[in-house]
Every structure is written in structure tokens, then in C-alpha cells.
Amino acid sequence: MAVPPAPSVADPVATAAARVSKHDTRRDQLAESALTTLGQLGYAKTSLREIAQHSPYSHGVVHYYFSNKEELITYCVRYYKRTCVTRYDEIVSSSETAEELQSRFAAKLAETIREEGPMHQLWYDLRNQSMFEPALREVVLEIDGQLEAMIWRVISRYADLAGRPAALDPSTTYGMLDGLFAQSLLSWATGPREAREDVLAVLSARVDTLMPSLLA
Amino acid sequence: MAVPPAPSVADPVATAAARVSKHDTRRDQLAESALTTLGQLGYAKTSLREIAQHSPYSHGVVHYYFSNKEELITYCVRYYKRTCVTRYDEIVSSSETAEELQSRFAAKLAETIREEGPMHQLWYDLRNQSMFEPALREVVLEIDGQLEAMIWRVISRYADLAGRPAALDPSTTYGMLDGLFAQSLLSWATGPREAREDVLAVLSARVDTLMPSLLA
DNA sequence: CCCGATTCTTGACGACTGTCAAGGAAATCT
DNA sequence: AGATTTCCTTGACAGTCGTCAAGAATCGGG
Structure with missing residues (x-):
């Protein structure tokens, strides 16, 4: 280490x-x-x-x-964040077409729930607790910003590859995708174990079909 | 009472x-x-x-x-839910054009944060806790479904008024809008008090411009 | 090998928690 | 009016929490 x-x-x-x-x-x-x-x-x-x-x-x-x-x-x-906010950067830099980036990003979203579900549960927990506990606000705000930037690296690269501009601003884009992610995480975490893979497949499919409409 | x-x-x-x-x-x-x-x-x-x-x-x-x-x-x-899951029904039934429904819905989203912020904070808190506390899962699942149905009443009516079909399924639509809502709630709750109205205005504007793209 | 600094364990403290039992206060019924 | 049920308060219980101090164990330099 x-x-x-x-x-x-x-x-x-x-x-x-x-x-x-x-x-x-x-x-x-x-x-x-x-x-x-x-x-x-x-x-x-x-x-x-x-x-x-x-x-x-x-x-x-x-x-x-x-x-x-x-x-x-x-x-x-902060320790957790270190390894976390670059999760999609490899995909961003190695994808050569918009379609490839789109499908690999959609797949990776699902994969990170499968591989690190509890860590994401913790993140959403802490982010929510920051609404009640001022001591958490600074670090939550910092990481949330980094996550937004991470997502924006994906989307702006996606726009570049597709030759079309992004339709929305970084914050709105992040809010929407984060909502879908959190929704899937919730049902992944609270639903029956047999249904977990289905939940992840649905998330991938949704993001995959949604991404083109994030471009103008 | x-x-x-x-x-x-x-x-x-x-x-x-x-x-x-x-x-x-x-x-x-x-x-x-x-x-x-x-x-x-x-x-x-x-x-x-x-x-x-x-x-x-x-x-x-x-x-x-x-x-x-x-x-x-x-x-x-459950007591809280009773008064809560019909929040937009009046707007749905009384709006006569797609544009009216769109702007009134966008405004109402912001208004409910202003008026009932802590209740929404609590909802997201409980929904997250249900990932760690099985005892909460049943009631959270029930209410989340009702919230999704509530949103879908808005969007399907919106589609009717506009004469175009909805572009996405109820769950995806709910996930996206909920993400934007939660994002604004977070920054409303944790940001400086002077910025609260700005946060709400941004939320309204975002939803207002986003809604047309929820139709096919 | 021994001494001093570092590292870790143990046990304790006050405060707080959910729960419950005993009994006083209040309302209701006959 | 008295008797009885309902309602509410008080105080205690066993347990857990964060915190800390005292000392044992471990390690490194002379």
C-alpha cells in the first residue's frame, strides 16, 4: 500500500x-x-x-x-473518495466511439453497485446525514462536487465523440443520473437477492437508452 | 381535525x-x-x-x-404520507394546457421544499435508512410506489394535454425527477439561508425546461 | 541487554437510550 | 356521590455510547 x-x-x-x-x-x-x-x-x-x-x-x-x-x-x-472519483476515467480515455462510451458507462454503473454496493449505500447515508449534521457538510459538499465533475467528464467526452453538444448543464445531468443510480441502489439493497441482477440490468438499459437524449 | x-x-x-x-x-x-x-x-x-x-x-x-x-x-x-401523495393532484386536474401544467408543476416542486423542507429531509433519511434497517423496508417501499404513481399522474396527464406520448416509463421518469428534487433539497438544507430562494428558482427552471423532453 | 518512546489494552466514567412497572390524576359510568 | 376505567407521570432497569486515563506490551536506539 x-x-x-x-x-x-x-x-x-x-x-x-x-x-x-x-x-x-x-x-x-x-x-x-x-x-x-x-x-x-x-x-x-x-x-x-x-x-x-x-x-x-x-x-x-x-x-x-x-x-x-x-x-x-x-x-x-475522504479516504474512500480517493479511489472512487476516478472510477469512469479509464472508460472515458479508452473509448473511441460515442456508442462504446455509452454502453461501457452504462455497464460500469451497474458493475459498481454489484462490486461496491455497501460503499454507495454509505455515501448516500452520509450525504443525507449532512442535512442534519453540520459537521458532515464540508466533506459531503466537496465529494459531491467531485462526483459531479466525474460524471461531467463522461458526458462531455461523450458529446465530443458524438460531435454534438451536451443538452444540459453539469449539475442537472448529474442530478438526473444520480437519481437513477440511487433508485437502483435502493432496490438492489432492499429487494430480494435473486432480483439483484435484474435491477442492475434495468439500470444499464435505462442509462444506455437515455444517454443519447443528453445531447442536443 | x-x-x-x-x-x-x-x-x-x-x-x-x-x-x-x-x-x-x-x-x-x-x-x-x-x-x-x-x-x-x-x-x-x-x-x-x-x-x-x-x-x-x-x-x-x-x-x-x-x-x-x-x-x-x-x-x-404513513400518517405523513396521507397528506403528501396527493400534493400535485389539484394541479393535474385543474390545468388545461400542457404549458400550464408544466410551469405549475415546476413551481410546486420548489414550493413544497420551501414549505415542508424538513419533512422531505426526513423522507430521504428514512428511505436511506431502509437500506440498513429491514424494519423500514415495507413502509418505504409502499410510499415510494405511491410517490412514483403521483409523479406519473402528472406526466401522463401532461402527455395527454400535449397530445404526445410519454417518452419514458414511470419508474425512470420518477427516478430522474426525484434525483433533481433530492439534489435541490440537499443544497437547500445545507447551503446558506440567503441562497435558498435561488436554489428553488433553479429547480423550477430546470424542471420547466426538462419536461418537454419527457415526451416523445 | 536495557531504557525510553511508542503503541495498544483494559476498565472505568457519565450520559443517553428503549422499555417497562407502579402509582397518581382525571375522566367516565352507575 | 362513589367506584372503575382510562390516561398520564415518575422513576427505575439494563444496555450502549463516546471518551479518557492508567498501565501493559512492544519496539527501537544506545
């Missing part, structure tokens, strides 16, 4: 740096444990003890690496 | 009915107190004691009228 700690030498700078990196590695490790717990239980029902139980450590260690529950949570969200 | 209790007469049927109606009136009264609390604090941070504090009673009374917290919550949601 990160660089392994340097072998012990009498270099106070290097060892101090290794220390810092180890400290950060532990924070990331705890963040990962926290994220799986949060994805399973949701923001409200996730306690620090529960997070610690999904990690190799005991519940007290959280306060050694994070001063607050709040700090842990926001650190988690 | 409900019929006032009948004056005391020696009619066991009437008095029993009055008793029941009084019992139900109290339940509704508690539900209303609970809804304002839930709308302010969100599902996670609302305790029974907090609900009671927003009502004329003490915290123990909740268990006299409801057996569970869960029963109270689901009762609240």
Missing part, C-alpha cells in the same frame, strides 16, 4: 519519516475497517467499538489515532 | 366509538410531534424522550399509545 518502513539506520530524519508513514498507515487501516463497518450498518448504528471489532485492534485505539469520532468519519470519507 | 367526541350519553356503541377516535386522535397528535422532531433531528438522533418533549406529554406516554419505537415511526411515516 504505502512505502514499507525503511530498515533501521541511524538516520533520525528517515526514521521520523517512517514513523509518520506508519502512523498514517494505521490510520488508513482503521479507516478501511471503519468503512466496511459503516457500509454494513450505516452511519447511525456504527459505534467505535463495532469499528474496532472489525479491525485487529481494541476499541481504545481509535482515540490514539483519531481525536474524535467525527474526525474518523470524515477521514474515512 | 377529527370529529369531536360525542357528549356523554348512555350509548355504549357511541361512547366506545368516541373512545377509539380519541385514542386515534392522540396517536395522530403524537405522530405530529414526532414528525416535527424527526424532521429537525433526523431519524438517527431522534429519541422518544425528545419526541415527548416536543409534545404536551411526558416520555412514558409513548408506550401507552405505541408498543414500539418502530411502530411509532412507521405510523408517523
Whole structure:
């Protein structure tokens, strides 16, 4: 993951740096444990003890690496975001026709629910909680903006490939697609397990047929 | 609100009915107190004691009228729904041209955020919590279906007035519009108060310009 | 190998939660 | 009027929460 700690030498700078990196590695490790717990239980029902139980450590260690529950949570969200907001960039850069981008994007939307469903549930949970908890607003606003930009990279590239301009502004486009995504996620998460693949197929089909009308 | 209790007469049927109606009136009264609390604090941070504090009673009374917290919550949601899922029906029945329905619907979407913002925040909160809490799924699914039907009454009437068929199925249409609505609600709830009217104006404008493309 | 710093565990605290039982207050009935 | 049912308050319970302090375990440099 990160660089392994340097072998012990009498270099106070290097060892101090290794220390810092180890400290950060532990924070990331705890963040990962926290994220799986949060994805399973949701923001409200996730306690620090529960997070610690999904990690190799005991519940007290959280306060050694994070001063607050709040700090842990926001650190988690940013950690999660790091890997998340570039999800479609490979598709954007490697697709060579509008049709290819369209169908691969539609398929990828469904795939990310299948592969990372709980993480998306957590995101929508946190985004909603930010309406009640001011402490979450800053980080939610930041990530929401990045998600909008991510979607806009797809759509503007799509417009380029098709040789037609986008019909809507970035925010409206994001709002609509996000609505469809959230709708499918909800029914994926709450419906019967046997129906999950059908839900994802429907999402793909919808986005696939909808995308042409996002261009003028 | 409900019929006032009948004056005391020696009619066991009437008095029993009055008793029941009084019992139900109290339940509704508690539900209303609970809804304002839930709308302010969100599902996670609302305790029974907090609900009671927003009502004329003490915290123990909740268990006299409801057996569970869960029963109270689901009762609240259904109670709220009663007045809610017909919000656009007056517009649907009284609009005489597609253009009128379009602009009045767009305006009403914004108005309901302005007038009942916290209730909508609560709805999205509960809908999300249903992904983590199976107990909420039944009632959420039921109301979500009614909301979809409500939106579809608007759009199908809109299509009739315009003399063109709807371009999308009810579920997709609902998902898209709901996404835009939720997006505006989020920024209405978390943004600065001075910007609220702007947010609502943007929502109205977006829906207004988007609606024609919902027809084939 | 030993000492000091770092890392982690354990146990405790005050506060809060849903739930419930006991009993007082109020309304109703005879 | 008294008796009885209904309504509501109070106080307590077992449990969980975030937080923190004290000390054990572990690790690295001399």
C-alpha cells in the first residue's frame, strides 16, 4: 500500500519519516475497517467499538489515532473518495466511439453497485446525514462536487465523440443520473437477492437508452 | 381535525366509538410531534424522550399509545404520507394546457421544499435508512410506489394535454425527477439561508425546461 | 541487554437510550 | 356521590455510547 518502513539506520530524519508513514498507515487501516463497518450498518448504528471489532485492534485505539469520532468519519470519507472519483476515467480515455462510451458507462454503473454496493449505500447515508449534521457538510459538499465533475467528464467526452453538444448543464445531468443510480441502489439493497441482477440490468438499459437524449 | 367526541350519553356503541377516535386522535397528535422532531433531528438522533418533549406529554406516554419505537415511526411515516401523495393532484386536474401544467408543476416542486423542507429531509433519511434497517423496508417501499404513481399522474396527464406520448416509463421518469428534487433539497438544507430562494428558482427552471423532453 | 518512546489494552466514567412497572390524576359510568 | 376505567407521570432497569486515563506490551536506539 504505502512505502514499507525503511530498515533501521541511524538516520533520525528517515526514521521520523517512517514513523509518520506508519502512523498514517494505521490510520488508513482503521479507516478501511471503519468503512466496511459503516457500509454494513450505516452511519447511525456504527459505534467505535463495532469499528474496532472489525479491525485487529481494541476499541481504545481509535482515540490514539483519531481525536474524535467525527474526525474518523470524515477521514474515512475522504479516504474512500480517493479511489472512487476516478472510477469512469479509464472508460472515458479508452473509448473511441460515442456508442462504446455509452454502453461501457452504462455497464460500469451497474458493475459498481454489484462490486461496491455497501460503499454507495454509505455515501448516500452520509450525504443525507449532512442535512442534519453540520459537521458532515464540508466533506459531503466537496465529494459531491467531485462526483459531479466525474460524471461531467463522461458526458462531455461523450458529446465530443458524438460531435454534438451536451443538452444540459453539469449539475442537472448529474442530478438526473444520480437519481437513477440511487433508485437502483435502493432496490438492489432492499429487494430480494435473486432480483439483484435484474435491477442492475434495468439500470444499464435505462442509462444506455437515455444517454443519447443528453445531447442536443 | 377529527370529529369531536360525542357528549356523554348512555350509548355504549357511541361512547366506545368516541373512545377509539380519541385514542386515534392522540396517536395522530403524537405522530405530529414526532414528525416535527424527526424532521429537525433526523431519524438517527431522534429519541422518544425528545419526541415527548416536543409534545404536551411526558416520555412514558409513548408506550401507552405505541408498543414500539418502530411502530411509532412507521405510523408517523404513513400518517405523513396521507397528506403528501396527493400534493400535485389539484394541479393535474385543474390545468388545461400542457404549458400550464408544466410551469405549475415546476413551481410546486420548489414550493413544497420551501414549505415542508424538513419533512422531505426526513423522507430521504428514512428511505436511506431502509437500506440498513429491514424494519423500514415495507413502509418505504409502499410510499415510494405511491410517490412514483403521483409523479406519473402528472406526466401522463401532461402527455395527454400535449397530445404526445410519454417518452419514458414511470419508474425512470420518477427516478430522474426525484434525483433533481433530492439534489435541490440537499443544497437547500445545507447551503446558506440567503441562497435558498435561488436554489428553488433553479429547480423550477430546470424542471420547466426538462419536461418537454419527457415526451416523445 | 536495557531504557525510553511508542503503541495498544483494559476498565472505568457519565450520559443517553428503549422499555417497562407502579402509582397518581382525571375522566367516565352507575 | 362513589367506584372503575382510562390516561398520564415518575422513576427505575439494563444496555450502549463516546471518551479518557492508567498501565501493559512492544519496539527501537544506545
